[in-house]
Amino acid sequence: MEALLKEAFLEALKATDPYRLTAKHLPPWRPDLVLAVGKAAAPMLQAALDRYGEVPYHLTLPKGQKAPGLKAVFARHPVPDEESARAAEEVLGLLQGLSPRARVLALVSGGGSALWCAPLGISLEEKRALTEALLKSGASIHEMNAVRKHLSRIKGGRALLATRAKVHVLLLSDVPGDDPSVIASGPFHPDPTTYAEALALLDRYGLAFPGARAVLRQGAEGRLPETLKPQDPALRRLAWRLVGTNLHLLRAAQRFLRAQGFRAAVLSDRFGGEARALARFHAELIEAIRAHGVPFRKPLFLLSGGEAQVRVVGRGRGGRNLEFLLALYAHLKTPLYALAADSDGLDGNSGAAGALLTPAVWEKGLDPRPFLEENDSLGFFQEAGTLLKTGPTGTNLNDFRLLLVD
Template sequence: MYVTDDLKFVLSTQCFVIKNKIRMCDNKTSDALEIIDAGLVAAQPKYFLRKFIKKNKLLVRSKTISLSKFRRIYLVSVGKAADSMTEFACTKINFDGGITIIPKNYKVKHIGKNIDIIHASHPIPDRCSVMAATFVIKLLQSLNPDDFVVFLISGGTSSLLALPWGVDLNQKKKTTEILLKSGASIHEVNAVRKHISAIKGGQILQHLKCQAASYVMSDVVGDDLNVIASGLTYCDNSTYADCLKIVTKYGLEKRLPPSVMRHLNAGVKGLLPETPKRPKIPNIIVATNADCLEAMAYKAKLLGYDTKILHSVHGPVNITAKKIIETFSFKKKSCLVFGGEPTVFVHGAGKGGRNQELVLRIAGNIKDNVVVASVGTDGIDGNTKHAGAVFSSASKNHIATYLKNNDSNSFFRKYGGLILTGPTHTNLMDIGLILSE
């Protein structure tokens, strides 16, 4: 992403998305926290949606759509960034109605008076997620061919909007929980989600009778529209056969509910229809993790660091940590900013998240004059209230014991370094850095 002039102006000053930054700052961590904060600021929807949503106009690829020619304009916004995306869109478009679906722990941003708010569960769906799905379907079914729908989609949608198919809600909840702890990538998790859903992978659009466009924030490595939000307004290139391969790969055949296994096997035998394989409406990716990394690199250079970017870190967290260390130069006043989404196989009963665990794994293999930090741009890391952690010179004692129990949060609670932002109302995966003072 080109860092725009207005964003450069913001980044040239101190940013305060990190709530406990002042209390945490010292001579070693000050620059690291400033750079992380810059990435969090750059993830806010207002900085990129303005390129696509104009006053009663939409930019759809190279085409401009004037909304004045349609009878009514409706909004469907879902995800961790749903209310902040809606907030901006409502300054440009006079919507006749719509729905915004956000996590339950969110304090709603100011949005248009015609937009209904629904709170649902993340990362495991609940009855509110099902209710939200039925409300969206009813809205789409009520529209006429001369209406228009603007979809705003961001990470978290897979659980916030749910309509199980072939299984009940409890079985889908159990399946989701097992998959998220198995070490499977989000591509693999969402492949299974789509095939036990009546709306994912573009299936919800079977209820759409009018024109529409979908603006999507990417929270997955590779920015694959099939995977982001489980392809809600797109389509799906995975199959039932792929799902069974994933189940076998992680040894989940006997752990998943029997109804799920019966459903997937029926799909492989051709007894159930596949998910749509072609998109019905245009889907435009408006922001990615790379946008945050560019802003972080810009801030690091302002602070005098020789800076490099490592894109799309993914895979098992231990391998990701090793790759980051190998990529970093360790030269004085050097900085490596990185982003993506590693995976963690949860085998312990501790508290933590992939960012805190990544920092802890790197911490055991760095020198005392090196700082490492990593956060989730959504402000929530794993099963904690923290966004991530920063490590500078804390004790390295017993790191292996904390990692063995997936208890990185307890380590940072004891020695310091936990980063607190609260929900950021955005989601562009994880961002981090390693730098030499």
């Protein structure tokens, strides 16, 4: 059964390969410039180059990925670095130099928020520190990006405002709800949030950062231009399409399991909130199915996606999928088989894609409490011996959870 869980995950990744998803939706015209950014940028760009031949391009990838035969800027993720700033400045320069008759093809996937970093009014060092604090705060990706967009010269539609060219965007979504303004912080898309809302988020999560606050306060008082808004005439130059989502990933796994003769249900592709609360919900659902056969008859596989958050208070290492599984183990008395992983192959700072729960984990009798207190889900699964390691997968379609209710 453990092998089947892994195979379902890997088959879902294969079925949602970014190259194939992109190739199906490329526009019929030849672009004057191709911009590719994010964890899936290399295969997305390769699909475009195979279609159009030699065209000018700019590629930005996370450090650790490979791009054979392609020239790329390799920047840090999830916290930006000097290469992130260099990539953003190069992209802004390319966009500003285009004529109104030029056509840009932008290939955008998750991770772009860190990979294109053009700080507005604050230093790169403060932007880095603020990003780290937001990642540990438990803020949702929508909240994090509302702040990041208002401290950037390229996010929140400002990349579109930087050019007179027409822009066609193909998106691979890594955010619950697939909002294009949130994917990579929406460099070409209108932003419904405001400086005032971003400032309120710093208050909500108790984040000081006086430099960032000063910029956000100026914007809230109307002394700085806002991000691109839905009524802006620049949007007449924008066309876009979602080519891959978390639901595509979950449905691919569902098809694979059904082909093997199993029943499988997709719960949702939009689960968010704290990873421990999400684990409790899944645990209670599992117990209801086991006890009463509602809302599903057992046996079956449950699939869910979205993106949970972790409020980091301890000194351990892990990620939201590992934390979810650790909390699920803590809630359930009766063993089960489960897998949770980040589709990009790297869950938080764990170095693993995720992990598995199996009856053998319960047999070890590990106490989850000290690991939960320290946010050390990595340490738990190292002891359990069930870490799932894939390395960077070259895609980013958010979280993948698969549980067998038997």
